Amino acid sequence: MKEVGTEKVMARLRILSGMRPSGKLHIGHLLGALSNWRRLQDEGNETYYMVADWHALTTEYENSEGIQSNIIEMVYDWLAAGLDPKKSVIFVQSHVKEHAELYLLFSMITPLGWLERVPTYKEALEEYEGREIATHGFLGYPMLQAADILVYKAHAVPVGQDQLPHLEFTRELARRFHHLYGEVFPEPQSMLTETPLIRGIDGRKMSKRYGNAILLSDSEEETTQKVMQMLTDPARKRRTDPGNPDICPVFDLQKIFAPREWVERVDRECRTAEIGCVEDKQALARYLNEYLRPFRSARSEFASDPKRVKAILAEGAERARASAAATMDEVRKAMRI
Numbered sequence: 001m002k003e004v005g006t007e008k009v010m011a012r013l014r015i016l017s018g019m020r021p022s023g024k025l026h027i028g029h030l031l032g033a034l035s036n037w038r039r040l041q042d043e044g045n046e047t048y049y050m051v052a053d054w055h056a057l058t059t060e061y062e063n064s065e066g067i068q069s070n071i072i073e074m075v076y077d078w079l080a081a082g083l084d085p086k087k088s089v090i091f092v093q094s095h096v097k098e099h100a101e102l103y104l105l106f107s108m109i110t111p112l113g114w115l116e117r118v119p120t121y122k123e124a125l126e127e128y129e130g131r132e133i134a135t136h137g138f139l140g141y142p143m144l145q146a147a148d149i150l151v152y153k154a155h156a157v158p159v160g161q162d163q164l165p166h167l168e169f170t171r172e173l174a175r176r177f178h179h180l181y182g183e184v185f186p187e188p189q190s191m192l193t194e195t196p197l198i199r200g201i202d203g204r205k206m207s208k209r210y211g212n213a214i215l216l217s218d219s220e221e222e223t224t225q226k227v228m229q230m231l232t233d234p235a236r237k238r239r240t241d242p243g244n245p246d247i248c249p250v251f252d253l254q255k256i257f258a259p260r261e262w263v264e265r266v267d268r269e270c271r272t273a274e275i276g277c278v279e280d281k282q283a284l285a286r287y288l289n290e291y292l293r294p295f296r297s298a299r300s301e302f303a304s305d306p307k308r309v310k311a312i313l314a315e316g317a318e319r320a321r322a323s324a325a326a327t328m329d330e331v332r333k334a335m336r337i
């Protein structure tokens, strides 16, 4: 018995992850990042979950008025999804100034070419075309992310595929720091979050930016309305045409949210035109609403008490700061400043 306990303690990892404050989250976030974060928390790891508001500012500095409400709306979703301030340190990046100090110190040792070569950088320059993001801050995006991770000496960072270049950058920067000043940080590993492909109501990848998302905070009516608008197999024009569930976004969601018997039935009866898309969507809306009901009631409880949520973030910042400050003492000592 005792040994099992020891093993558990040894397997406890320090984990950090973050999201930019994008406001209300959608069902893809719940199935991907949030359920993974929650599992890591409940497995007893030392988990830090951060709202990356400075990162948001790198692209949204012209629209900064929305950031505060985006932070709080996103944190309601986090808490309703089961992130628990008793188990995890839940905080806002800008509340912990140590990130900025480490970022500054890293800026002394980071070659410009490293930043320019991060693949997400050039892609973003094209994607955000029309907005001026050829700024120092945006170029430094991965360096700030490295500071977020290393200031907590995180061992592991759960992220989606798109963030892997930033993790690689973080490890390289840690190695350069160690080469110059001696060993301070663990080399953080990425933990890839497997997210099922969630398509939005227009059939494209679900994303708030496309306006095709089913939000976690939508009402049951809104959810039903959105589901009823969903695209299905485009070749199935009439009720009597047989359909192909394998390419149908409604069927994708059913596989996640509906009971197996229903999925099997649709799989048979769509192909033979026994069941129609309307009935199919009505069922999906029902299952989805059922699935989200406990989440939504928890969310409206948090949302009715913003003071409590602010207190959670204040306490999270305090705990985060204690840990970050200890790392910074070591960093300054290593750098002799």
Ligand code: TRP
Residues within 6 Å of the ligand: 016, 017, 018, 019, 020, 052, 055, 144, 145, 148, 149, 157, 158, 159, 163
């Ligand atoms: N760049 C990440 C994203 O866009 C957010 C982020 C900021 C982050 N700092 C982090 C993720 C540190 C993991 C670790 O999703």
